[in-house]
Amino acid sequence: MPQETILILGASFAGLGAAHYILKHILPALPKSGDTTYTVTLVNPSTDFYWRIAGPRATVSKALMPPAKYLYPIAPGFASYPKDSFTFIQGTATALSTSSRTATITLADGSTTSIPYHALIIATGTNTPAPQLSQHTTTAALTAALDDFQAALPKATSVIVAGGGPVGVETAGEIGEFLNGTPGFFGTKPAHPKAKVTLISGDKKLLPVLRPAIALTAEKYLARVGVDVVYDVRVTSAAAEAKAGQTAVTLADGSVRSADLYVDATGVRPNTAFLSSDLVNERGFVVCDPATLRVDAAGPRVYVVGDAGSYTRGGVMDLDNALPVVMTNLKKDLTGGSGPDRTYTPNNSEQQIVPVGRGKGVGAFGGWRVPSWFVWMIKGRDYLSSMAPDIVSGKKWAKESK
Incomplete structure (x- = not known):
């Protein structure tokens, strides 16, 4: 047949x-x-x-x-x-x-x-571009990329993340909190930061899908975990420096920044x-x-x-x-x-949920701004990983969409 x-x-x-x-x-x-x-x-x-x-x-x-x-x-x-x-x-x-x-x-x-x-x-x-943020080839390659980064991260005193979109903001927030912790209840910056973490955005604001006021809140939450934001300049290249273990990050304005670790999250x-x-x-x-x-x-x-x-x-x-x-x-x-x-x-409405570290976040649903606690509850706790089994098993599509 x-x-x-x-x-x-x-x-x-x-x-x-x-x-x-x-x-x-x-x-x-x-x-x-x-x-x-x-x-x-x-x-x-x-x-x-x-x-x-x-x-x-x-x-x-x-x-x-x-x-x-x-x-x-x-x-x-x-x-x-x-x-x-x-x-x-x-x-x-x-x-x-x-x-x-x-x-x-x-x-x-x-x-x-x-x-x-x-x-x-x-x-x-x-x-x-950063191999740990998507699966390019095999699980072994992905796992190796994650292992290498995690082995180097605790020793890093400087980290550069390129990209002001949601993945860049989320990654910078996670790295900042892991290395620097968070301030006290009324603080705005970590009391004893261990590393200089810099997020470089090619635009004049973070998170292009969201309104400027939400983007500014994201910047404030990044500052809580020791992340500084540089705006309106793009990374043109990144290469290993002669100095072992560092990366030279060249920007469009001609300046060069060095970091122990570099994450390219530019889309x-x-x-x-x-x-x-x-x-x-x-x-x-x-x-x-x-x-x-x-x-x-x-x-x-x-x-x-x-x-x-x-x-x-x-x-x-x-x-x-x-x-x-x-x-x-x-x-x-x-x-x-x-x-x-x-x-x-x-659906071109203002809709995006972005955790910033393990306790804060910004976002909007259907054009409505949502509070930080809501972002944490929906996504920040586990990055929605509890939804994965239904996708892999097919349960998510158990009913035909008429």
Whole structure:
């Protein structure tokens, strides 16, 4: 009996969600008549899922953020599905032919294989310059990056974090509190700081999504843990100095700062090097129909979901809007259904939650500013890691989104 493959590239938040959704709600609903069956193939560089939301705290200490809270094996979450309906491949997409509708996958052992697809979901996401803040390749590489940083951190007397977005602010806050502690109840700075921690922002304010008043509060909370903020200058390069163990950080104004440790948290880069130039924009994000999330230039039944797509400003919360759109349109395309497509509406409201250290934070939901205690309660306690098991197991998508 002919078998058609629904290929999903990437097994982070978007890819895992897509795989579980298809297996739960789409394959069982396809017509039983005819000779064709469908299977889901999921490709990912690592056999584990990294809850990268916890990266800022995982960076500083396993005691504060144990690996069991941010690393989860992928395979057990799919054990309950019929064996002939799902295949997991540890590998990385290195080429895509839209004419032959095949993806070239470089496997963990360095060999390559070619996978034909009937439908394709690009969910390869993004990576960060600092290797401990996203999972670029294998769990071993991620763990090594975390171990190396944690071994060096207690001895550091100077740390530079580049990037004034949420990950930069969160990482600087965690490092500052780990090294310098917090002030007393009425204090504004640590009483006995042990390290000079500097956050360098290329913009005139922190946290571009949030209003200036919230950004200033974030700066105040950073000062509580001994973090100084430098505004309106970008890092142009960072390189090891002749002096052992230090990094020279060159800024756009020509100045050079030295630090024992340097963390590049200057945004994300899309994992789309395997795609041809006609499928991505000038920044490397996958160009799609912003309403249906189909990648029309790649042919029929090709979609993008998650941070690799040009349709989104990024963030895990956006998936709750985007993934059901892709899934509904995939189901329609597979069944030949009629009627209108499901369409995506971006949520561009002021919405972001940013812990600053282990006890403070700033943010807004739906345009409403929220207090520090609320940020701590929602995210600051464990960086939402209690939500990870439901994503890995597929429980999050147990119900079909109508």
